[in-house]
Amino acid sequence: xxxxxxxxxxxxxxxxxxxxxxxxxxxxxxxxxxxxxxxxxxxxxxxxxxxxxxxxxxxxxxxxxxxxxxxxxxxxxxxxxxxxxxxxxxxxxxxxxxxxxxxxxxxxxxxxxxxxxxxxxxxxxxxxxxxxxxxxxxxxxxxxxxxxxxxxxxxxxxxxxxxxxxxxxxxxxxxxxxxxxxxxxxxxxxxxxxxxxxxxxxxxxxxxxxxxxxxxxxxxxxxxxxxxxxxxxxxxxxxxxxxxxxxxxxxxxxxxxxxxxxxxxxxxxxxxxxxxxxxxxxxxxxxxxxxxxxxxxxxxxxxxxxxxxxxxxxxxxxxxxxxxxxxxxxxxxxxxxxxxxxxxxxxxxxxxxxxxxxxxxxxxxxxxxxxxxxxxxxxxxxxxxxxxxxxxxxxxxxxxxxxxxxxxxxxxxxxxxxxxxxxxxxxxxxxxxxxxxxxxxxxxxxxxxxxxxxxxxxxxxxxxxxxxxxxxxxxxxxxxxxxxxxxxxxxxxxxxxxxxxxxxxxxxxxxxxxxxxxxxxxxxxxxxxxxxxxxxxxxxxxxxxxxxxxxxxxxxxxxxxxxxxxxxxxxxxxxxxxxxxxxxxxxxxxxxxxxxxxxxxxxxxxxxxxxxxxxxxxxxxxxxxxxxxxxxxxxxxxxxxxxxxxxxxxxxxxxxxxxxxxxxxxxxxxxxxxxxxxxxxxxxxxxx
Amino acid sequence: xxxxxxxxxxxxxxxxxxxxxxxxxxxxxxxxxxxxxxxxxxxxxxxxxxxxxxxxxxxxxxxxxxxxxxxxxxxxxxxxxxxxxxxxxxxxxxxxxxxxxxxxxxxxxxxxxxxxxxxxxxxxxxxxxxxxxxxxxxxxxxxxxxxxxxxxxxxxxxxxxxxxxxxxxxxxxxxxxxxxxxxxxxxxxxxxxxxxxxxxxxxxxxxxxxxxxxxxxxxxxxxxxxxxxxxxxxxxxxxxxxxxxxxxxxxxxxxxxxxxxxxxxxx
Numbered sequence: 001x002x003x004x005x006x007x008x009x010x011x012x013x014x015x016x017x018x019x020x021x022x023x024x025x026x027x028x029x030x031x032x033x034x035x036x037x038x039x040x041x042x043x044x045x046x047x048x049x050x051x052x053x054x055x056x057x058x059x060x061x062x063x064x065x066x067x068x069x070x071x072x073x074x075x076x077x078x079x080x081x082x083x084x085x086x087x088x089x090x091x092x093x094x095x096x097x098x099x100x101x102x103x104x105x106x107x108x109x110x111x112x113x114x115x116x117x118x119x120x121x122x123x124x125x126x127x128x129x130x131x132x133x134x135x136x137x138x139x140x141x142x143x144x145x146x147x148x149x150x151x152x153x154x155x156x157x158x159x160x161x162x163x164x165x166x167x168x169x170x171x172x173x174x175x176x177x178x179x180x181x182x183x184x185x186x187x188x189x190x191x192x193x194x195x196x197x198x199x200x201x202x203x204x205x206x207x208x209x210x211x212x213x214x215x216x217x218x219x220x221x222x223x224x225x226x227x228x229x230x231x232x233x234x235x236x237x238x239x240x241x242x243x244x245x246x247x248x249x250x251x252x253x254x255x256x257x258x259x260x261x262x263x264x265x266x267x268x269x270x271x272x273x274x275x276x277x278x279x280x281x282x283x284x285x286x287x288x289x290x291x292x293x294x295x296x297x298x299x300x301x302x303x304x305x306x307x308x309x310x311x312x313x314x315x316x317x318x319x320x321x322x323x324x325x326x327x328x329x330x331x332x333x334x335x336x337x338x339x340x341x342x343x344x345x346x347x348x349x350x351x352x353x354x355x356x357x358x359x360x361x362x363x364x365x366x367x368x369x370x371x372x373x374x375x376x377x378x379x380x381x382x383x384x385x386x387x388x389x390x391x392x393x394x395x396x397x398x399x400x401x402x403x404x405x406x407x408x409x410x411x412x413x414x415x416x417x418x419x420x421x422x423x424x425x426x427x428x429x430x431x432x433x434x435x436x437x438x439x440x441x442x443x444x445x446x447x448x449x450x451x452x453x454x455x456x457x458x459x460x461x462x463x464x465x466x467x468x469x470x471x472x473x474x475x476x477x478x479x480x481x482x483x484x485x486x487x488x489x490x491x492x493x494x495x496x497x498x499x500x501x502x503x504x505x506x507x508x509x510x511x512x513x514x515x516x517x518x519x520x521x522x523x524x525x526x527x528x529x530x531x532x533x534x535x536x537x538x539x540x541x542x543x544x545x546x547x548x549x550x551x552x553x554x555x556x557x558x559x560x561x562x563x564x565x566x567x568x569x570x571x572x573x574x575x576x577x578x579x580x581x582x583x584x585x586x587x588x589x590x591x592x593x594x595x596x597x598x599x600x601x602x603x604x605x606x607x608x609x610x611x612x613x614x615x616x617x618x619x620x621x622x623x624x625x626x627x628x629x630x631x632x633x634x635x636x637x638x639x640x641x642x643x644x645x646x647x648x649x650x651x652x653x654x655x656x657x658x659x660x661x662x663x664x665x666x667x668x669x670x671x672x673x674x675x676x677x678x679x680x681x682x683x684x685x686x687x688x
Numbered sequence: 689x690x691x692x693x694x695x696x697x698x699x700x701x702x703x704x705x706x707x708x709x710x711x712x713x714x715x716x717x718x719x720x721x722x723x724x725x726x727x728x729x730x731x732x733x734x735x736x737x738x739x740x741x742x743x744x745x746x747x748x749x750x751x752x753x754x755x756x757x758x759x760x761x762x763x764x765x766x767x768x769x770x771x772x773x774x775x776x777x778x779x780x781x782x783x784x785x786x787x788x789x790x791x792x793x794x795x796x797x798x799x800x801x802x803x804x805x806x807x808x809x810x811x812x813x814x815x816x817x818x819x820x821x822x823x824x825x826x827x828x829x830x831x832x833x834x835x836x837x838x839x840x841x842x843x844x845x846x847x848x849x850x851x852x853x854x855x856x857x858x859x860x861x862x863x864x865x866x867x868x869x870x871x872x873x874x875x876x877x878x879x880x881x882x883x884x885x886x887x888x889x890x891x892x893x894x895x896x897x898x899x900x901x902x903x904x905x906x907x908x909x910x911x912x913x914x915x916x917x918x919x920x921x922x923x924x925x926x927x928x929x930x931x932x933x934x935x936x937x938x939x940x941x942x943x944x945x946x947x948x949x950x951x952x953x954x955x
Contacts, residue, residue, distance in 0.1 A: 073696070495819055498818050498819055499815065502814050503812070503816070504818050506804045507807075509793060509795065509796060510793045513795065516755060516791055517787065520753060520755075520784065520785050520787075520791075520810060521869050522869060523808045524774075583899055
């Protein structure tokens with residue numbers, strides 16, 4: 001019993017870390033309505049500034065912290081509010097979340113462009129308070145908190161108390177909440193919504209900065225992914241507080257920290273439970289809370305009471321294309337695909353061929369997002385994990401039974417579909433943001449608990465997956481593999497189109513546009529959504545197997561980390577969640593853009609090497625460009641793409657297609673009118 | 689449940705009403721939205737529920753169609769208890785409804801609205817047939833759809849996207865979608881609100897035809913007194929969540945209490 005208490009007390013600092021992040025997230029949500037995944041990126045930005053000032057520039061502690069937390073944090077918040085979120089105030093919570101997802105991807109890469117992408121090891125601590133046993137309580141006490149822990153605990157207490165007071169007793173707190181409910185109603189009541197909204201963002205961003213600087217020393221090196229994973233771990237606490245109560249969130253966070261410490265201390269070390277549960281516990285708790293906490297399921301979106309005064313949305317141009325146009329666009333599509341394949345077959349060298357194949361295979365996985373997000377209307381952040389399940393199953397089946405790879409891939413797809421169904425049954429009952437969080441929790445549970453197990457991933461060395469041999473064609477030849485992958489992509493794309501146009505697709509469309517009306521005619525939302533989720537999981541699983549087969553092994557770290565999955569989601573959603581072309585395009589872009597940019601950014605270096613006597617200004621200018629900008633710049637572009645979601649939920653590609661179809665239709669109509677006019681002028685006697 | 693069930697075979701000696709709701713109560717936090725309200729509807733008749741705004745009419749509909757769970761009370765439909773059933777299940781038993789704030793499927797054509805409702809009722813089509821068979825509508829489906837389009841005069845807008853329609857046409861599409869479920873009982877929540885005279889007339893005509901041809905029972909929430917007089921044989925009057933009068937349409941509309949509470953006519 002005493003031991004348990006001791007463990008629990010040791011969990012308090014961790015709990016405080018969770019609390020800082022969770023409270024910051026709740027603050028953002030309460031004051032802006034944004035479920036701000038980019039909170040981790042904001043934290044990272046301040047932490048990076050602090051790192052550079054304190055460690056690299058060796059500034060004094062106070063000024064480093066001041067600049068990082070009090071200047072850079074709020075400035076970033078202000079920037080985000082002015083440039084992005086101000087325009088999203090009336091948007092749905094899902095649109096805001098997707099935007100924050102884009103920021104989560106883009107911001108750290110911008111920071112890396114500024115400060116270099118080299119590893120920032122041993123982040124400096126924020127404060128030097130002495131260990132507790134040196135000043136607070138007698139030496140030899142069992143409970144010793146070191147300097148960093150004391151600082152974290154104190155800061156958390158100050159933040160929690162301060163925010164509670166802010167919301168409960170001050171005018172500003174009240175105004176902040178009013179502006180989220182309805183900025184226009186608040187303005188009618190004499191609140192300056194602009195200023196309140198800016199203040200909210202600056203405050204929450206400052207809190208992100210504080211959290212980032214405080215939390216960074218917990219890790220061996222400063223890196224945005226660790227911060228984001230920690231943020232997701234802290235999400236369980238925000239769910240305890242129902243995304244609104246700051247004291248409850250705090251209690252939840254402390255409880256989570258203690259629970260983790262008690263389990264870590266009392267479970268036998270080296271058991272699966274200990275190694276898997278300890279890192280995975282917060283995600284497990286998050287998942288369980290999402291499923292079981294009453295009130296979340298029916299927590300419908302806050303609707304602006306003044307929404308009805310808006311002019312009705314512009315009617316989406318009923319883009320029913322005439323027959324000739326769909327036939328010709330389909331022909332162009334087929335010809336372009338053929339041309340692409342021919343170029344890949346005859347022209348491309350091994351490097352670029354591999355890029356194209358990876359893109360085509362990823363296109364299959366992207367199609368799973370088309371099904372679940374585009375057709376099913378659910379933002380799933382777990383497609384990478386489901387693809388990994390397909391890849392692992394393929395690898396395990398081949399290794400254990402020696403079955404042909406193709407059969408193993410199909411088994412992999414089936415297993416992934418089954419896992420998808422199991423995940424879907426509890427998760428589809430959740431709404432919008434909560435569903436996304438449920439899938440994110442699943443992805444992290446999978447990554448932290450299952451992936452390390454050898455019966456899942458094969459342990460530390462990735463399992464090998466051979467290439468298929470189909471009749472006389474050995475797909476070890478990349479060109480044959482390309483044909484095979486393109487064939488798979490085509491078949492799956494046709495299937496997805498059939499689902500989209502068929503009864504399933506229509507039912508899902510009905511459920512998305514009006515769940516009440518869909519229920520009233522007997523369409524069960526749960527059933528249709530489970531079907532969509534399962535189908536998508538199966539497609540992702542097949543794609544995962546295909547990717548593993550192409551790469552030669554089922555390598556989780558290289559292909560399927562959940563963060564990579566987030567980039568896929570941002571990419572496919574901004575290109576167009578419902579469109580097949582968008583899925584294929586984003587699959588190829590994911591590999592093609594970094595590779596191309598790498599070539600582009602290498603050009604100055606190569607040029608300078610060839611032209612040693614180039615003028616100095618040119619050397620300086622071109623020397624700025626680094627080839628290793630390729631990945632950050634592509635990710636920044638992918639992230640920025642997601643910002644368009646709020647404006648064009650149908651996606652960039654779809655929006656472009658629609659507008660050009662409309663333009664062509666208008667043009668043909670005018671032309672026809674003109675021809676009619678001239679012909680009637682030519683033959684006036686007939687019409688008379 | 690079975691689509692071939694013949695409604696003419698209703699045993700005549702059984703006087704049980706089609707819908708019997710007794711003692712329905714619903715409280716929203718401090719507000720008693722419905723207090724012990726009972727209504728009954730016979731097969732094939734039209735009943736109106738009237739009352740001032742906020743009287744609890746839509747709440748009553750929501751409790752009866754399953755969108756809300758009543759705190760207390762029993763609902764029996766066609767010999768079956770409904771309280772624990774979801775809206776989806778109630779719909780499959782033959783209850784259809786429209787909404788006060790129009791609820792259409794954005795981006796779908798009028799025809800698709802009807803087709804989706806028909807598929808939901810018949811249970812035809814699913815992932816398997818989407819993938820491996822044709823999901824195209826059959827001849828009968830086309831015919832059923834066309835019948836409703838003709839009945840409601842929606843034929844010329846059938847390929848228009850539903851959210852490009854006027855409110856009047858939109859309400860007709862909602863009615864058409866509900867009719868595709870081949871309901872025994874139809875709840876209409878303010879079908880004429882936001883419609884002009886012509887559209888109201890069109891709506892009334894359509895409802896009369898539906899009743900004549902299909903013998904569907906209709907429960908109507910409506911503020912338009914002429915329309916109520918024309919369609920409904922009986923009226924229930926709600927005020928502050930309680931039933932203050934019920935009975936024959938003409939008698940109730942003459943009732944002093946009702947006029948005071950609802951019509952506000954000081955004559």
